Amino acid sequence: xxxxxxxxxxxxxxxxxxxxxxxxxxxxxxxxxxxxxxxxxxxxxxxxxxxxxxxxxxxxxxxxxxxxxxxxxxxxxxxxxxxxxxxxxxxxxxxxxxxxxxxxxxxxxxxxxxxxxxxxxxxxxxxxxxxxxxxxxxxxxxxxxxxxxxxxxxxxxxxxxxxxxxxxxxxxxxxxxxxxxxxxxxxx
Amino acid sequence: xxxxxxxxxxxxxxxxxxxxxxxxxxxxxxxxxxxxxxxxxxxxxxxxxxxxxxxxxxxxxxxxxxxxxxxxxxxxxxxxxxxxxxxxxxxxxxxxxxxxxxxxxxxxx
Numbered sequence: 001x002x003x004x005x006x007x008x009x010x011x012x013x014x015x016x017x018x019x020x021x022x023x024x025x026x027x028x029x030x031x032x033x034x035x036x037x038x039x040x041x042x043x044x045x046x047x048x049x050x051x052x053x054x055x056x057x058x059x060x061x062x063x064x065x066x067x068x069x070x071x072x073x074x075x076x077x078x079x080x081x082x083x084x085x086x087x088x089x090x091x092x093x094x095x096x097x098x099x100x101x102x103x104x105x106x107x108x109x110x111x112x113x114x115x116x117x118x119x120x121x122x123x124x125x126x127x128x129x130x131x132x133x134x135x136x137x138x139x140x141x142x143x144x145x146x147x148x149x150x151x152x153x154x155x156x157x158x159x160x161x162x163x164x165x166x167x168x169x170x171x172x173x174x175x176x177x178x179x180x181x182x183x184x185x186x187x188x
Numbered sequence: 189x190x191x192x193x194x195x196x197x198x199x200x201x202x203x204x205x206x207x208x209x210x211x212x213x214x215x216x217x218x219x220x221x222x223x224x225x226x227x228x229x230x231x232x233x234x235x236x237x238x239x240x241x242x243x244x245x246x247x248x249x250x251x252x253x254x255x256x257x258x259x260x261x262x263x264x265x266x267x268x269x270x271x272x273x274x275x276x277x278x279x280x281x282x283x284x285x286x287x288x289x290x291x292x293x294x295x296x297x
Contacts, residue, residue, distance in 0.1 A: 067286075
């Protein structure tokens with residue numbers, strides 16, 4: 001339980017650090033930094049999804065994880081297509097580095113678990129991660145994006161993130177055995 | 189010869205005027221449904237038999253069309269899928285990848 005709490009805290013901490021960062025508060029991330037953060041945030045979730053597809057034996061968890069891989073891969077492709085078109089080079093920054101290192105820590109912690117414990121840790125982490133990403137998109141990334149097309153892309157991502165969060169919460173309920181028959185028929 | 193031509197034209201006009209008028213045939217129309225923001229827009233569409241529906245994935249993630257009557261492969265962002273209505277009835281469908289997405293095509297005779 002203590003370990004799980006650690007995982008949840010480190011995942012949320014990257015975006016928390018972004019909001020608290022003095023420089024970010026002063027002027028906010030630039031468009032090249034936002035592009036880098038967006039790609040990194042998606043890649044972290046893809047990597048965690050690949051771990052779950054490989055390790056879980058629960059069909060609901062594997063299905064959810066595969067959806068995360070496919071959807072976030074599509075988002076990265078569009079982000080890369082857009083920055084290529086705009087001739088913007090994504091710029092590495094403290095938030096991207098924190099996302100990556102905290103994502104790696106979370107994967108290491110989750111990876112130590114097996115069976116139902118692994119499934120629970122992965123799905124709990126997905127709920128926390130998507131909540132943190134949605135908050136960051138709303139309060140930091142969209143408000144600071146200067147380029148209209150980049151802003152539009154971030155706005156377009158949000159409904160998918162919300163659907164992923166609902167899907168993760170549904171799987172979480174099913175794993176804990178609290179899902180109702182209505183929940184089971186409504187995955188997202 | 190001129191008189192014959194005139195008589196023939198008049199006779200033809202009389203015969204044609206007596207014919208029952210042909211029922212106007214509906215010209216097939218193409219309708220568009222967008223997949224955007226994790227929704228089908230419009231979520232419900234009414235068409236006639238012979239009409240075509242084109243689904244366009246203008247969203248940021250892949251989607252598909254799934255029902256007993258209509259079924260597409262996975263449509264990546266930018267892809268589209270075309271279906272022609274051949275039978276009257278209601279065709280409810282979903283995105284099998286994101287089952288929260290629902291739509292319907294109502295086909296009238």
